[in-house]
Amino acid sequence: MVEHFKIQNLSFAYPTANGKKALSDVSLSIRKGEYVVLCGRSGSGKTTLLRHLKPELTPHGKRSGKIYFDGILLETLSAHDQAAKIGYVLQDPDDQIVTDKVWHELAFGLESLGCAPQTMRARVAEMACYFGIQDWFHRNVTDLSGGQKQLLNLASIMAMQPEVLILDEPTGQLDPIAAADFLNTVRKINLELGTTVIISEHRLEDVFPYADRALVMDGGHVIADGSPRSVGKLLYEQNHPMRSAMPTPVRVFYGTCKTENTEGMNSTDNCPLTVREGRNWLSAAFPAPPTIRELPTVDTDEAPAQTALSLKEVWFRYEKNAPDVLRGVNALVPTGSLFAVVGGNGAGKSTALKAVCGICKPYRGKIKLFGKAISQYKSAELFHGCVAMLPQDPKSLFVKKTVAEELSEMTGDKELQAQIAALCRITELSDSHPYDLSGGEQQRVALAKVLLTEPRLLLLDEPTKGMDSSFKESFADILTQLKARGVTVVMVSHDVEFCALHADLVGMFFDGQILTVDTPKRFFGSNCFYTTAANRMSRHLFQNAVTTEDVIELYKLNEGVIR
């Protein structure tokens, strides 16, 4: 028996969906020890499918078809076996944790299964060592970082020694470094213990190349199933929207293929998946150094725009005896630009935003908004038509029962409401409860609320967290439209790729200061580690090519020269 899961003609509809199927006629089998990545846009049925593999979490609704686990019907599995053999990690690192101490959380599953104390002791010790938790074993879970929390959730499930590990967008709330760390651990579990892994992810860059198999879902159907390379090829042949979520090397490869004769398209065996493969593939394509190394920069040296925001030597700390979080921040943000601040976790990026909108009061330094010091503004003046901030978690803004009520809380102006709703593409959601929306939709409703104060300076705190690639594109569209209206946007983000594509200026936040502000091309072009995948795979041949489009264009230009 090598099949771990066998799904036969599974269809499912939620009771409230008026017969619209969340899953339709899904049939697949997953072998033991396989590492399967499940991709698809938000709302394509990934979570619904994954939850069907864990009976305790299966949603209620109309369902047909059969699921076998290890050759027996999944429903007939005993409650104990279901809990112990199928591990399930959810998205939110915080809400999954039940107890207050790390050691207690590790033991939670074992306690529930009623293990003997000696067994518990041994298993907990083993897990703490394997996951490197020893150092924070006795801590309170409140003191952990998001990445540590999610690692703890994984360890707590692994302590029950499951045969299958199911992960539903486990890194959605983590920063890129913590996410890569977490995904490496998952891969290690798969390689070293042979545990079957089924994972759904937006951040394919770190998962896709290592998976044995990729599944793509769309509208409740599984539309592609095969090795990562063949799935990439299939998506490009079909021109499927999901291709924008593929890792950068794949996008560059197929982006350059289009102009070539189709035989290049057929040889998918050499499609690069990782940055390393991408580099080698580019090197092979250009045995001699390419003649055109850099795209012509369009120098729009207009008269420098007016300054919307200026920070001068801003110092701040939260408590008298606490260390300084902001240590002399200097920045100038021109009007109508998108200014992105990137940098590590807990560096103080969010604090800088709070200082700009007056929530944190610096003890030294000057902050000027549109040429006027922030202390000169009255509170009502400041937050109406001047500055507003979109918080990291959109849920902290929801106070009403429907989206329409949320919008009317901000202003009585119906015309403005309709206009902003159209801009944020939430017009058709106006009767829904905010909590029934998907993450990306919630983000846009929150943005609409913030925009109803008609800010000239919009502050965004990690706006792309947990968004899938198509949501990111429409979010970028909204930002572009706002900029066209003369709104200045300051954004702090971990999302290097997004900043490279859409920002006008990028600054690095480090050690309480904003360092090296430059255009994304020059900023990421001169970085070697902290840069986009496109830049990392092409920097030995091209200069300042930071986006996928840059690399593709340079490739084509040089090809033209050769011919």
Added chain:
Amino acid sequence: MRQDAFSNYHPAVNFLFFVGAIVSCVMIQHPAYLLAGVIASGIYYLLLNGRSGWKTIGALVPLFLFLTVINPLFNTSGVTVLFRVFGRPYTLEALLYGVCVASIFVVMMLWMGCYNKVLTGDKFTCLFGNLIPSVSLLLVMVFRMVPNLIRKTGQIGGARRAIGKGAGGASLKQKLTAGVTILGTLTAWTLEGSVMTGDSMRARGYGTAKRRSFTVYRMTAADWGMLTVLLGLLGTVVGFAIGGSMTATFVPQRSIAPVSGINLLGFAAYCIYLLIPTVLHIQEAIWWNISRYRI
């Protein structure tokens, strides 16, 4: 938290000590014993809290004086009249009794402060987890919830201020409305989170079998030894107390059992009992200092 030798003993040992110390301080109203209690609890409190402990002690002094002075105003019995307040006698005996009651209060506060530092939430659940599994799990979840709620409240408040919906400088009515709004958001958000927590619990087999509590604490030989010592000392104290060597009455007439002769034995047992955590703490500090010099 700073290292404390007594805290490293099994929770049962910690718990027994504090129950003994607090109950005895309330039951025995003998001045000598109370003085011992004040000194022992004060020193241990300072050892546990360091410099910040002085603040609490500083705050307890006026409270002590207040309780002392106020007692004779209500309790007018006693033979030695010092002076009269509004025609009512203010007696020496009642004043002394006030000292006694105030000391009991101070000692209790100090022991409670130490208890909080030594017996953390997880130690408590370790003690009572197997007796009442569901209640202890509930407690643990509450310990988890409270900091979460505080954090979320801050987040919501900050988010609303940043869109100009804060309550700063507004009237009381506006402040109340703002508070209610935050509470509403907090409730909805927390409920949504608890659905996830429920999923996570069921996913890890909650309710599939009889729960057994896991604990990181084990009773070692040293724990059993310390437990025996504590029980022995407590037994001695109780024995002497029944024998009447610790009785003290103040009103209407002072009659305090003398601390001399055989009674000294009971007093010594009581002092040793109360000073055990302090001695362990200091002993450990000295031991580390010596071993540091050896290196």
